[in-house]
Amino acid sequence: MLAAGCRPLPPSKPEALWSPEEARGAQVFQANCAKCHYPTSTRGNKGPGLQAITKVKAMPSGAPPTDERMANTILRGRGMMPATQLTDEQLSDLLAYLHSL
Numbered sequence: 001m002l003a004a005g006c007r008p009l010p011p012s013k014p015e016a017l018w019s020p021e022e023a024r025g026a027q028v029f030q031a032n033c034a035k036c037h038y039p040t041s042t043r044g045n046k047g048p049g050l051q052a053i054t055k056v057k058a059m060p061s062g063a064p065p066t067d068e069r070m071a072n073t074i075l076r077g078r079g080m081m082p083a084t085q086l087t088d089e090q091l092s093d094l095l096a097y098l099h100s101l
């Protein structure tokens with residue numbers, strides 16, 4: 001990933017250490033995002049890999065990975081990425097999970 005340069009990205013948090021929010025967020029991810037994004041790799045699928053997505057300076061689009069930007073992308077869609085309808089709770093669980101990647 002360009003923003004990370006050649007440095008290896010920090011590893012994702014292991015499943016055994018997930019909080020309840022992160023575990024629920026992982027289910028939201030499986031149901032809505034996994035078909036297009038690998039969570040623990042930067043390898044692209046239909047969309048970019050999301051490993052360490054909240055720890056990089058910029059997402060593939062160049063936008064900083066703030067919760068606000070990610071929530072906007074998720075709820076409104078972006079380019080070839082469709083909008084996803086989530087409840088407030090599903091969204092906050094999903095964001096907690098994205099922070100664990």
Ligand code: HEC
Nearest residue numbers: 032033036046047059060061063073074078079080081084
């Ligand atoms: C049908 C495939 C598809 C699904 C489903 C999908 N995405 Fe994406 N996603 C994409 C594509 C394609 C892009 C690249 C969009 C662009 O920048 O043009 C993307 C981009 C992103 C980005 C980077 C945005 C940026 O600014 O660079 C994030 C974060 C993301 N998706 C998260 C998610 C999450 C979380 C979900 C589940 C709620 C999800 N996506 C569902 C295809 C998908």
